Amino acid sequence: MNALLPLQMALGAVALGPLASLGSLLPRLQPSWLRYTSLMTSTLMSLLWLLSGALGLILVAAPAPNLAVGGIPLWQFRLDPLSAFFLVVLGLVGTASSLHAVGYFRQLGRTGLRRVLIPLPLFLSAMALLLLADNAYTFLVAWEGMALSSSYLILAQTQTIQARHAAYLYLLVAHLGALCLLAAFALLCHGNPLAGNDFSALAHEVLAPGLAQAVLLLTLLGFGAKLGMAPLHVWLPEAHPAAPSPVSALMSAAMLPIALYGLLRIDWQILPPEGVSWGLVWLALGLLTAGFGVLFSTLQRDLKRLLAYSSMENMGLILVALGLARLFVAEGSPTLAALALSAGLFQTLNHALFKGLLFLGSGSVFHSTGTVDMGRLGGLIRRMPQTTLLMLIGCLAIAGLPPLNGFASEWMLLQAFLLAPQMASGTLQAILPLTAAGVVLVLALASFAIIKAFGLSFLGQPRSVYTAHEASLWERLAMAFLALGCIFLGLVPGFAIHAISAVNALLLSGNSLGIQQPWRLTPISPERASYVPGWFLIGIAMAILLTFLLVWWRFGRPLRRVPVWSCGFRGARTARMQDSPAGFSQSLLRIFQPIHHGRLQPDTASKELRVELTDPFWVGLYEPLQRLALALSRQALRLQHGKISSYLLYAFLTLVVLLVLVR
């Protein structure tokens, strides 16, 4: 088979994106036609990427062939295992989101549809182009295309002042990040990013140590801004709830991992890990991001906001895994590095599946009830039984329960931490157990948050009066696709780890985990901490079946229907007697008070208590910066009198100075 075929296939799909978005501009198209053709094209593109990514992972040709188009500027493309892995992630999420969008946007008219369907294929194409890029120019063009198209998508559903504020904040942070990346590439390419050096050529160049450190810092800031890394995360909880749900799913499950891809590509492949310091930085920032994200996620009332903070938590965990892998490389234990790296990448894949599923599900809930406010929802299990089942699978997966996929990757990450005492350095031996404890806390809080999300929205009784209907066939199809992925990777984790081993081999110069049996999760060796999810599933199913039969046989015959016990309260049970979002996480609100400064505020309109949180980074970092910028602007405003003669004077003085300078 032609070695370039997967790359050509992926590029062909990239070219379909602009065509699809131009096609949406055709006049006199029926809205339904527009929706089907454009979104089916997006689905096709995503499936092609899924296929080419899978081919790229299986047909590992080292070095991967390169394709170049154009002269100056030169477009260069390559599909190596690292790109292929993230292309698979993009393909999975893209397929599901596009299918879901067919149902989700079914009530939009032509104008509303165009707001979505023009930027959406461009967004998908830009992400794929970024993964295929093989030089600085192509990479940066795709990066900016991704930021621009996604900021339009944030505004596609609502154009309220909050949504516009969110889109503006997102664009601002994205551009700051892009500036950092531009500077980093300028340093990497010796001031000439247009020179057309491909990434492997850049990897062979030797940078001065100071320059390399600067590049590492700039790329961490640039990709961190997109990743939602702790001080740069402010856009994330605003942008995700504002965007329509298929877009939120894409942004959370595909775009955030792409920032990880950039980090691996530049800070790992081009500048190979040396020394422990950057590993520790990644570890610390990852833990900060994860802890911060999960804490805020538990305290949210808005379902999508909760999920957005949870994405931040997952990205933090993956960053922890990558930092740990970096430390292991620096300490000279490649097997452990392979374990940590696999854990991080596996978590990326899993996060794409379950977070995509949860965001799509929240979209269906929004479409059906008109709200994602958990203080209004409740009892959806009776109105939307199938959606609830699919959401339950996603929730179990993200909570890290075996035998689903979330458990597999988190187990690998914890195993990597547990094996760390084998390392030589005494300092690391002291630091890593503490970090591991932090990670365990994060995982526990993440489960808490997701129980809150599921319990309040789907169980109990409705907290307000609303009409709800089951999600459309397209939406359920998309969610089922991702839910099946969660189950599949949970039951056959060895399959995923085997696929990831190609990426390991690329990044760790040939080192990888041992041979994997598909049905068994084997972190290091079969004797140590390995498990077979299939047996676990059978065991747990047997236990549940036996308990059910026992109870049914002992108490359940004949079936009796009695009123629900109302805790001794006389009179009617009302929906307000249930836990509220603020009540559910009250303990965390108190315990972590010094961090989030959360307060309970009475809301007179709805006679409820609402939690008001303060982002410490916003108060401590962004507000001083804002004040500084305003003060500087006020100084600059002094130049503006409104007097024509002084404006003329400025022009005159400029002219005189220039005349003096040029002579």
Place this chain on the structure above:
Amino acid sequence: MRPFLDLFSLLSILKFLAAWMLLLSFALLAQRRLLSLIHLLAWQGITLALSTAMVAVLTGDRLLWVSATLTLSLKGLLIPFLLHRLLRRLQVRGDVEMSLNVASVQLLGIVLVIFAFALAAPLAGSLPAATHGMLGIALAAFLLAFLMMITRRKAISEVVGFLAMDNALFFAATSATLGMPLIVELGIALDALIAFLILGVFFFHIRESFENLDLHWLEHLRENQ
């Protein structure tokens, strides 16, 4: 065409016209009455036309005669006439307020002339030997017109300053480099006319809004008060 005056006297006349131009610039800077400003501008236009004619005699370029005629009719007659009519229709009376007193402005003007000559000196090497001083004078006239725009407060005097700047540029083009393509000249002349027309309309609007042509009312238009 055979020159009817010898080269030396032609150049002398040209230099005299240049000096006259500079003197008119100073007069514009010093003049406080609007009506006299317009007269001075007309004189400047006529001087410009004469100097273009001299260059035409000097180089024998027929197209420059067209240019000289255009300059005379446009800058010497039409625009001053229009300005004059505008003044009458707007019923502007009295003196021009200046933000600096006349003596200091004149002193500043002298500094500018010295500066302009200092700037022009290294450039003069690339010009024909006869016109060495011209570039300095043109630049000085330009800067003086700019200074005039800065120091005046009435809208009409700003326009006069703008037109004087245009005259100075024109003078630099014709006298210092001995003529330029007619098409460029036509373009510039048209630009000046259009700018004048737009500003004329603008005056009526300023007057309608503020009942005055004093520009300091425009300061209220800025964003933060």
